[in-house]
Amino acid sequence: MPINPYTDAERNAVYRAIYERRDMRHFRPDPIAPAILQRLLNAAHAAPSVGFMQPWRFIRISNFELRKHIHALVEQERICTAKALNEHEDEFMKLKVEGILDCAEVWIAALCEAREQHIFGRRTLPEMDLASLSCAIQNIWLAARAEGIGMGWVSLFEPAALKTALAMPEGSHPIAILCLGHVDSFYDKPLLEQQGWAERKNLNDLLFENSWNTPCP
Template sequence: MDEPTFDAVAREAIYEVIAARRDIRHFLPDQRVEPATLARILTAAHQAPSVGLMQPWRFIRICNPATRAQLAEAVETERLRTAEALSERQTEFLRLKIEGIRECAELLALIMAPDDGTVLGRRTMPREMAIASCACAAQNLWLAARAENLGLGWVSFFDPDYVTQLLGCPPGAFPLGIFCLGPVREFPAKPLLEMVDWRHGEALEALLYTDAYGHGARGEEVALAQDHKRAY
């Protein structure tokens, strides 16, 4: 089978999806995701690259309303603890909506599976490469959801030990995220944290170095970064 060749229209569509991806916290309630759509999104996640082809990701679809409620309560507990840790920004943080667990159409948990002993590509960084591989699957999930015009939010406010126990994960497994998926009223023009002036992202040219960490990029590279500057 010949390798696919992408024309300019297809390339632009990919870049548009990447630029339009957002971390979504507001969902339309009482909606559903069609089974075929969910299957496409999860298939895209599973097509992610992984170090040593270890495929360390496991997805758990949360269908039990009681389990969903328990996860929402666990996230709320961590939200309040995070607020305490933020001291002077506590009030500002508490005004933020950080998740849509109760109202999203689909709820998924991303679990990093117990180490299967893969050595290829990860001998010196076994855990880090497993996490990085799971992150690739998460990004595919996010981009596929956006391509389907569905919102997706990554929730990390939880005690991993509690979630591990709640979801019956085996020893050595580790939850990396709870993902809220579903129809939304709109996609924000900018990341939420920028919209509320919590934090602003750096431009690519400020993070692109030459030959060593911290070395400024050459003019040609800076121009390239500016030419391809897009929203994130």
């Protein structure tokens, strides 16, 4: 028997947040209540981390001029990405990829400096610091959905340029621009799926048993 299982309603709420989480691009500008914002940050800080290193750092962008500068960095990379996609350039440029100027809150999720001192769990897999930060970001995402708040993860930027703009120390690394805000509605499906950019893969095609590409019955 499971130990301390959730009630059916509680368990359904967890799965609902997982399946209804969306990478949001459309926001309303009205502010997020401080208590809700604090709960989201607490959820991030409760994430698992390899060796309990807690490598996450979050920078709130409250200066709108800085927000516009960050938006310009994203726009610059958006154009570069479009050109790198060759024949898909025009298709990509039609996609809405961020809501930086529209959302209530912009936060930068970053890896801290001096991560090399953390060896536990990272000696052969140093990228586990990134995995830990990703768990923190996912915690915010799920908590935000439960609060009725939208979140978008923006990764279109040149890390060195963003790092300079935020006066980040040597060894730290920006990973994500997080847009948080109220929304009119959540997308029924991931936006890129709605827009025909990609489709969700069949789970059975991603499951192997004992060796690579051996189907898992």
